[in-house]
Amino acid sequence: MSARSEPASPAAASSADRAHTPRRAARVLLVDAAGRVLLFEGFDPARPGHRYWFTPGGGLDPAESPAAGAARELAEETGLRLDPAELGEPVWCDTTEFTFDGTWYRQEQDFFLVRVQSWQVDTTGFNDVEQRSIADHRWWLPAELAVSGERFYPPELPVLLTRLGQSTGAGQGEASC
Secondary structure, three states, rough: OOEEOOOOOOOOOOOOHHOOOOEEEEEEEEOOEEEOEEEEEEOOEEEEEEEEEEEOOOEEEEEOHHHHHHHHHHHHHHHOOOEEEEOOOEEEEEEEEEEOOOOOEEEEEEEEEOOOOOOOOOOOOHHHHHHHHHHEEEEEEEEHHOOOOOOOOOOOOHHHHHHHHHOOOOOOOOOOO
């Protein structure tokens, strides 16, 4: 498990100086046959100029398992419907801190790897917050992402994707948490 603390900006106070809202989340590394990962371009409504790329996924509902939350979020954000059991175990876990719309969060999150031949993203399931804070989506090669100069989360994403792509057992069910 990797732990990292990333304030939203260098001027932001450290987590020790702020009260945070704890949050559990599940995220999906949706990778196509070309080895590209799907990312959304979003921004914080409180800071519209702070743009970044991130994986599908989000906060868990009360008593929702990470796999169930990941499957629900994947369906809502991309239109891809999978049974939670199809996700296997998380391939990576971490803890991150960030602000969003004026609230400071400390989020523990599990990442699931889903491989597809290809997928036509359908964002009609976006909720109100997603509709207001997600500008675009794109499929990225890990090497392309690493040299893009774009802000993306988690920052370890290109290395993680390369490791998963080179693993002999890469795919659903490859757990490292």
